Amino acid sequence: MSEITVELKTPFEYAIKGENQKAAFITLSAPTFKQIDKIAPIKQAFVSAISDLGGGSDDAVKPEPGEAEDITGPQVMAILYQSKGNMSQVFLYAQALFKDVALVDGEVKLTTPLMEKMDIADFERMLGEYLANFTAPSLMDGL
Amino acid sequence: MANQLNDFTILVNNQQIAYTADSLSWKDGFGEFKVRNAVVGGGQTEQVFSKDLATKFGMVKFSMPSTAENESYKRAWKVSENDNVVELIGPNGSGVTKIFTKACILEDPETNASQDGNIDIEFNSNPAQ
Numbered sequence: 001m002s003e004i005t006v007e008l009k010t011p012f013e014y015a016i017k018g019e020n021q022k023a024a025f026i027t028l029s030a031p032t033f034k035q036i037d038k039i040a041p042i043k044q045a046f047v048s049a050i051s052d053l054g055g056g057s058d059d060a061v062k063p064e065p066g067e068a069e070d071i072t073g074p075q076v077m078a079i080l081y082q083s084k085g086n087m088s089q090v091f092l093y094a095q096a097l098f099k100d101v102a103l104v105d106g107e108v109k110l111t112t113p114l115m116e117k118m119d120i121a122d123f124e125r126m127l128g129e130y131l132a133n134f135t136a137p138s139l140m141d142g143l
Numbered sequence: 144m145a146n147q148l149n150d151f152t153i154l155v156n157n158q159q160i161a162y163t164a165d166s167l168s169w170k171d172g173f174g175e176f177k178v179r180n181a182v183v184g185g186g187q188t189e190q191v192f193s194k195d196l197a198t199k200f201g202m203v204k205f206s207m208p209s210t211a212e213n214e215s216y217k218r219a220w221k222v223s224e225n226d227n228v229v230e231l232i233g234p235n236g237s238g239v240t241k242i243f244t245k246a247c248i249l250e251d252p253e254t255n256a257s258q259d260g261n262i263d264i265e266f267n268s269n270p271a272q
Contacts, residue, residue, distance in 0.1 A: 015157050015228030018245040020272070111157045 003029040004133050005106070006126045010119035014104050023114075026126055027106040030134050031097070038097035043135050045090045046076065049083030071136050073128030094127045102126070148237060153205060154230040155220060155246075161213075163261050166206035169231065169241065172270030174199030201243045201268040203229045206261040209254050217262050221248050229266050243268035 004027075011022040031039045081087060095115055102110035115123065151167055153160040175195040180188035207213045220227050225247035233239030246268035254262045 015154075015230070015244075018223075018226035018228060020228055020230075020242055020244055108157060111159075113152075113154050113159050114157050 003027055004129060006122075006129050008119075008122050009125075010122055012114065012117040012119070014108055014114050014117075016105075016108050023104045025105060026110060027103045028098075028126065028130050028134075029101045029103075031101060035097055035100050038093050038100070039135065041093045042090055042097065042131065045083070045085045046080060046131060046135065048085055049079045052083040052085075053079060071132050073125055073130075073132045075128075076131045076136055077124050077128040091123070091127070094123075094130075097130075098126070101130075146234070146237075148233055148239065150234045151239075152232040153203075154232070155216070156223070156227055158216070160205075160207060160216065163206040163208060166204075166261070167231070168204050169243075169271070170202040171241070172199055172201035172243075172268070174270075199270060201246075201271045202265065203231065203243055203246065203268065204263075204265045206263050209256055209260040209262055213262055214254060217248075217252050217254070217264065220264070220266075221252065223247075225268075227266065227268075229268065241271040243271055245269045 005025045006028060007025045008023055011024060013020045014023050080090065095112065098110050098115065099112065104110050104114060108114075118126075149165065153162055153167065175198040177193050177195055179191050181191050183189050207216075225245045227246040227248075229243040229246045231239075231241045231243075243266060246266040248264060249267050250265065252262060252264055254260070
């Protein structure tokens with residue numbers, strides 16, 4: 001899976017081909033090494049969050065075989081929010097990452113001004129789905 | 144107390160542009176109006192009002208420092224012909240936002256390469272939304 005789409009619950013307006021139109025979805029492509037400086041701190045925050053939830057014990061949050069692939073975006077965000085980590089820093093890394101890997105309606109780069117127009121819930125869902133699809137499975141298998 | 148509107152954000156094709164202070168101006172694109180008098184007799188006249196629809200277009204004009212990034216923007220906007228969108232967002236609390244669709248740069252924009260040089264940009268577009 002090299003890309004996923006996230007439907008927007010609250011569409012925002014963006015410019016395309018000389019007109020303004022409402023965005024319906026965001027296409028997210030898998031990270032490459034080019035984005036390592038942005039994805040690595042987010043992965044680190046996610047691993048720390050799992051560790052926080054487990055209270056440091058080895059077997060507290062160990063997924064069953066096959067469970068790792070089933071983790072959902074909302075679950076990822078819940079884990080992150082329950083951790084002691086700095087979520088605003090995670091969102092800043094996510095913003096930098098999405099400038100590289102996200103396309104509005106699969107066509108137009110998701111720039112910072114466009115992200116600032118996005119509903120917070122949509123942005124959280126986007127981050128959650130990204131981690132659930134592209135980073136969580138490999139990380140959970142290794143825990 | 145009223146505040147002068149001089150701290151706008153300019154977005155062109157979803158990108159925020161760093162522009163030279165005090166260089167931004169625009170026309171909403173109401174178009175020009177004309178009035179003339181028709182004679183009704185007895186020294187009396189009647190006003191005839193008309194709208195010059197040929198002048199009903201928006202305009203956004205600003206300068207930006209002559210940097211490599213801005214030079215690249217200038218080229219991209221010119222090449223895009225009339226497929227640009229310019230959005231002006233007023234200072235927080237002003238409630239002023241203007242969107243100019245189908246914006247194009249009619250002239251060949253000039254870049255000044257001096258120490259404090261600028262690139263002068265003028266878009267013509269559909270009337271502001």
